[in-house]
Amino acid sequence: MxxxxxxxxxxxxxxxxxxxxxxxxxxxxxxxxxxxxxxxPSVIPSSPYPTPSRRAAALNDAAAKRLLLLAAVTAYCEAVARVTLTDRQSGITLRGNVAEYIEAILELIPPGEIDLFHAVAALRDATIEYLSRAVLDLAPVVTVEANLSMPSLFWAWRIYADPNRSAELVARNMIPHPSFMPTEFEALSK
Structure with missing residues (x-):
């Protein structure tokens, strides 16, 4: 070409x-x-001298962090209060977990934040008191032992005099079939 x-x-x-x-x-x-x-330059170096606007921004940042912490703990305590407890043991476990979790948060609060410390401590105390009162109304868990494997319907009638609670026994003990309960299982006392 x-x-x-x-x-x-x-x-x-x-x-x-x-x-x-x-x-x-x-x-x-x-x-x-x-x-x-x-x-x-991608980053403008800051002045080593604090200006009034920088001090105000730092104060606003600290106040926002305090408010966020208080809101988070409040939401956590509200969520705990809305949990439906099925037995006494789960209520006691939840109460212990709440106490440990909020205690760890209280340890992280700086010493100058006394008002925030008291607000979070008050939330902790109110939540633990609520759970303590709720635990009193819950039935304890008992262990049932038998020599013979019987269906859940039999055990619901024998323990509660209510055959409708057989599904509760199956769910609590994670039994694959309601006709074959083990010889040892957990049940609510009432």
Missing amino acids: PVHSRQLAIGKPAARAGFEARQKARRFPARSECQRRPSI
């Missing part, structure tokens, strides 16, 4: 090849061109 003066070896017109070269040069500038551009 003969090459004309207006065409490149690949067969494109010279005008098109020049346009593509200019586009490529715009997208990928030469190194010397990049070095000539003034560089803008």
Whole structure:
């Protein structure tokens, strides 16, 4: 194929090849061109001197963090209060977990935040008191032992005099089939 003066070896017109070269040069500038551009610092160094606006921003930041902590603990305590407890043992376990969790939060509060400390401690005390009262109304769990494997319907009638509670026995003991209760299982006392 003969090459004309207006065409490149690949067969494109010279005008098109020049346009593509200019586009490529715009997208990928030469190194010397990049070095000539003034560089803008990505991080502006802060002044070592606190200004009134910086002090106000720091105070606002600290107040927002206090408010967020108090809101989070309040939401946690509300969620704990909405839990439906099925037996006494789960209530006692939940009460212990709440006490440990909020105690760990109280240890993280700085000494200067007395009001926040008292607010979180009051939430902890109210939640633990509520759980303590709720635990009193719950039935304890007893272990039932038998010599013979019987269906859950039999045990519901024998323990509670209510055959409708057989599903509760199956769910509590995670039995695959209600007709085959083990010889030892857990049940609520009432």
